[in-house]
Amino acid sequence: MAEEFPVVGLDDGARQAVELLAxxxxxxxxxxxxxxxxxxxxxxxxxxxxxxxxxxxDDPSLARVIDESLSDRVxxxxxxxxxxxxxxxxxxxxxVVNHDDTLLEIAAIMARLRCPLVAVVKGDQIxxxxxxxxxxxxxxxxx
Amino acid sequence: MAEEFPVVGLDDGARQAVELLAxxxxxxxxxxxxxxxxxxxxxxxxxxxxxxxxxxxDDPSLARVIDESLSDRVxxxxxxxxxxxxxxxxxxxxxVVNHDDTLLEIAAIMARLRCPLVAVVKGDQIxxxxxxxxxxxxxxxxx
Numbered sequence: 193m194a195e196e197f198p199v200v201g202l203d204d205g206a207r208q209a210v211e212l213l214a215x216x217x218x219x220x221x222x223x224x225x226x227x228x229x230x231x232x233x234x235x236x237x238x239x240x241x242x243x244x245x246x247x248x249x250d251d252p253s254l255a256r257v258i259d260e261s262l263s264d265r266v267x268x269x270x271x272x273x274x275x276x277x278x279x280x281x282x283x284x285x286x287x288v289v290n291h292d293d294t295l296l297e298i299a300a301i302m303a304r305l306r307c308p309l310v311a312v313v314k315g316d317q318i319x320x321x322x323x324x325x326x327x328x329x330x331x332x333x334x335x
Numbered sequence: 336m337a338e339e340f341p342v343v344g345l346d347d348g349a350r351q352a353v354e355l356l357a358x359x360x361x362x363x364x365x366x367x368x369x370x371x372x373x374x375x376x377x378x379x380x381x382x383x384x385x386x387x388x389x390x391x392x393d394d395p396s397l398a399r400v401i402d403e404s405l406s407d408r409v410x411x412x413x414x415x416x417x418x419x420x421x422x423x424x425x426x427x428x429x430x431v432v433n434h435d436d437t438l439l440e441i442a443a444i445m446a447r448l449r450c451p452l453v454a455v456v457k458g459d460q461i462x463x464x465x466x467x468x469x470x471x472x473x474x475x476x477x478x
Contacts, residue, residue, distance in 0.1 A: 210471055210475060211475055213468050213471055214468060214471040214472035214474075214475045214476070215472070216468075217466070217468045217469065217472065218468055219362050219451060219466075219467070219468065235451065235467070236451060236466070236467035236468040236471060237445060237446075237449060237450065237451040237467040239467070239471060240442050240445050240446050240467050240470060240471065241445075241446040241449070243442060243446075243474070244439070244442050244443050244445075244446040248439070248443045248446075249443060249446045249447045250447075252440065252443035252444050252447055254443075255437065255439045255440040255442070255443040256437070256440060258439070260439070261437070261438065261439060261474075262437070262438035262439045262442050262470070262473075262474040263438070263474050263475070265439070265442075265474075266471075266474045266475055294398065294399070294404070294405075295404065295405035295406075296387070296391070296398045296401070296403070296404060296405045296408070297395065297398040297399060299383050299386060299387050299398070299405050299408075300387050300391045300392060300395035300397075300398040301395050302380060302383050302384075302387075303380075303383050303384040303386075303387040303391075303392045304392045304393075304395055306380060306384070307380065308362060308378065308379060308380040323360070323362075323379070324362070324378070324379035324380040324382070324383050325356050325357060325359075325360045325361055325362065325379040326360065327383060327405070328353055328356055328357040328379060328382060328383065328409075329357035329358070329360065330405075331357075331386070331404075331405040331406050331408070331409045332353060332354055332357045332406070332409055333357070
């Protein structure tokens with residue numbers, strides 16, 4: 193049920209994490225703490241926010257006039273940074289479900305927390321993750 | 336730059352839209368109005384919310400005791416429904432960018448609106464979409 197999902201640590205390199213998101217076209221990564229426990233989610237959209245200067249977020253039309261490309265921003269902002277620095281100021285909770293929960297139980301948690309991704313654990317171990325579209329796939333496929 | 340992305344109309348069948356999300360494992364669909372213009376986004380996570388009864392969202396532990404599976408819910412709730420019925424009560428805006436916008440301009444709009452998906456248009460025509468991870472891919476790939 194759970195699918196293998198890339199996991200990065202809080203102190204891993206930011207550049208490496210962003211390349212993982214980009215190469216595998218993921219909506220987000222699971223972030224673990226120093227002890228390998230689920231910590232939070234790093235959504236791809238949060239990385240985009242991290243790359244865009246605050247004043248350009250406030251007035252996107254300024255993007256047209258500044259002499260810097262998004263690739264330049266990636267190089268500048270990610271050099272030497274860790275995953276911890278990429279995370280949003282407000283903690284994005286990583287919902288956790290048990291490997292033997294039913295689809296409806298997982299859907300209930302996803303619906304309540306309005307999140308598109310949950311980690312699946314067995315004891316202390318992360319087995320993988322389930323996205324909203326994966327859950328729908330499991331529900332619409334005849335068994 | 337834009338990638339082909341499935342588009343559904345407000346009055347298309349809900350079941351068909353959910354199967355599209357499921358089969359192609361998409362984070363969301365672009366929804367168009369009666370005249371084919373961009374209307375909104377239908378996120379996969381919103382479909383999950385639609386399927387889970389309100390009282391189970393309020394208390395996910397109830398999912399364990401009710402005698403209904405997520406597949407049953409899909410069959411019950413989606414029969415005869417349209418995409419319009421699946422949409423969240425609060426309109427999820429579909430940001431639109433022009434086909435000749437730069438990556439930084441698109442990133443600025445994504446960052447401002449905190450959305451993981453934008454539609455790319457040329458005049459009145461939807462050319463496709465760009466997700467946050469696609470944007471990161473374009474930014475980290477050497478040109």
